[in-house]
Amino acid sequence: MGQTAIIDLGQIRSIPASARIQAALREQIVGMRLLPGAPLSEKEIAESHGVSRTPVREAMLRLAEERLVDIYPQYGTFVARIRTRDLKDAMVIREALERVSVREAAARATDEGLAELARLVSLQRFTDVAGDVDAFYAADEAFHEALARQSGHPNLWRVVRQEKAQLDRCRHLTLPIAGRRARVIEQHQAVVEAIVARDADAAEAAMAAHLADVLPSFEQLTLAHPDYFDLTATSARPPRAASRM
Numbered sequence: 001m002g003q004t005a006i007i008d009l010g011q012i013r014s015i016p017a018s019a020r021i022q023a024a025l026r027e028q029i030v031g032m033r034l035l036p037g038a039p040l041s042e043k044e045i046a047e048s049h050g051v052s053r054t055p056v057r058e059a060m061l062r063l064a065e066e067r068l069v070d071i072y073p074q075y076g077t078f079v080a081r082i083r084t085r086d087l088k089d090a091m092v093i094r095e096a097l098e099r100v101s102v103r104e105a106a107a108r109a110t111d112e113g114l115a116e117l118a119r120l121v122s123l124q125r126f127t128d129v130a131g132d133v134d135a136f137y138a139a140d141e142a143f144h145e146a147l148a149r150q151s152g153h154p155n156l157w158r159v160v161r162q163e164k165a166q167l168d169r170c171r172h173l174t175l176p177i178a179g180r181r182a183r184v185i186e187q188h189q190a191v192v193e194a195i196v197a198r199d200a201d202a203a204e205a206a207m208a209a210h211l212a213d214v215l216p217s218f219e220q221l222t223l224a225h226p227d228y229f230d231l232t233a234t235s236a237r238p239p240r241a242a243s244r245m
Contacts, residue, residue, distance in 0.1 A: 017051045018058035024049075025059060029068045029079055030165050031134075032172040036081040036228040040069065068165060081230035086166045087215065093163045095211050097156045098144065102191060102207040104151035106200040113150040117192045120146060121185060128181040136181055137172070143188055150195075167214060173221055173228075187213065 025045070028034040042056045049056070060077055063069035070080045109117075120143040127136040141161075148157035174180055187210035194203035215221075222229045 016055065017049065018055035018062070021045065021049055021051070021056055022059035022062050025063060026066070026068060026165070029063070030168045030172075032169055034079050036079050036169070038079045040077045040079065042077070066162075066165060082166055082169050082228055083230045083232075087170065087218075090164045090167045091211070091214070094160050094167070095208065097160050098147070098207055098211060099204050101148050101151040101153065101156050102195070102203045103200040104153060105147050106195045106198055106203040108152050109150040109195055113146070114192070114196055116146050117143065117150070117195065121188050121192060124181070124185050124188065128185060133172075133175050133181075137175060140184065140188075147191075169228075170215055170218070170221060173225065174215070183213065184210075 025034070025040075034040075040060070042053045042060070046053045046056045060069055060071060064071050064080075067083065067086055068080055069077060071077045105113075120139055123139045124136055124143070127133075127139055144160070145154075145157045148154050148160075175184075187206065190206040191203060191210065194200075194206050222231065
């Protein structure tokens with residue numbers, strides 16, 4: 001019989017409540033389960049987590065620093081709308097780091113690493129056929145994380161993941177679009193083939209083409225979901241559709 005994994009409950013409890021709440025809310029916001037403009041009740045969140053309002057406020061402040069939450073004193077707290085400026089900044093950061101990642105992966109990837117990349121592309125094909133968008137997204141994230149590890153610079157992905165939260169909200173809107181997931185698979189396959197060939201220039205070009213297509217329908221998204229986006233430089237006012245909390 002195999003060994004049973006032992007979970008250190010003390011270690012789990014040692015994670016500050018504010019960090020746990022921040023992580024839970026971040027996942028819901030990025031995954032578009034909490035939609036842009038939605039009001040956030042400190043009282044309800046505190047009750048659902050069995051804590052006081054203090055760690056909830058701390059979590060909100062950290063999410064506000066990531067521009068995922070907007071706090072309006074004396075009015076309320078809301079899920080931030082997706083800002084065009086933030087999307088552009090995130091794309092610049094992601095492209096710069098992932099170009100480095102893929103070039104290094106072409107030089108350093110091991111046979112085991114190449115097999116992992118191929119397996120993840122196959123997993124994306126499977127989840128696409130199954131119509132499981134959430135599983136496809138998870139496999140997509142795993143693919144890019146694996147590239148960073150194969151490059152010898154795994155922290156590149158940590159930085160990219162932190163900075164691309166706004167992009168990911170858009171990706172959750174575009175992945176269900178017919179043909180979108182198949183195009184991503186084709187682009188990932190081109191990246192893998194270039195890495196297998198140890199062609200850093202081709203790998204970088206394939207990654208650049210892939211990232212240029214991350215937001216293929218931004219204008220359509222803003223037309224289809226105008227309440228989700230803020231096309232101005234700042235958000236000085238609370239969402240118009242929201243009521244006072």
